[in-house]
Amino acid sequence: MTEMSVRGLTIAVHAGHRDEALAFYCALIGRDPDLGPDPDFYEWEISPGAWLQLATGRTAITPSSFRLRLQVESIDSSVKILRGKGFEPSAVKRLPGLVAFSNLTDPWGNPLGLYEDLGVVPGV
CATH class of the missing domain: 3.30.720.110 (Signal recognition particle alu RNA binding heterodimer, srp9/1)
Structure with missing residues (x-):
């Protein structure tokens, strides 16, 4: 294969306290995460191949530029x-x-x- 084939995407958002962050994003999206592979990391599949990742427990958060x-x-x-x-x-x-x-x-x-x-x- 000579060309790269992109098949999906993830977008990560950093947030603070786990319980507060989960409550906010579950309410925003309207459901619990699809995956929680780590106590401070959660994922929702927004559409096939497009995932929103939530990294919680961060203390020094610089808001996203996008x-x-x-x-x-x-x-x-x-x-x-x-x-x-x-x-x-x-x-x-x-x-x-x-x-x-x-x-x-x-x-x-x-x-x-x-x-x-x-x-x-x-x-x-």
Whole structure:
């Protein structure tokens, strides 16, 4: 083989206290992690081959320089659900025909967000 064949990706987020971090990310994602191979390391398969990794128990955390956005089916419903759970997502911004998104941060300053792809018709 002369070319590299990328088949997946992982994105790691560093956070503080394990219980607080797990509570935050389980509430954000809406389920428990798929894997917990270490007492301070957890993983969710967000879509086939795409994993969110959570490294907890960190004491000196530099917030990520990138925004991790999670795709949702309905941005308005998802923002409402998060607000009901005590999250503080921003107002939804829309780029008609393209995307709608909302931003938030985790307790350690990591930039996060949700987005809805407005260019895709559900069920098609």
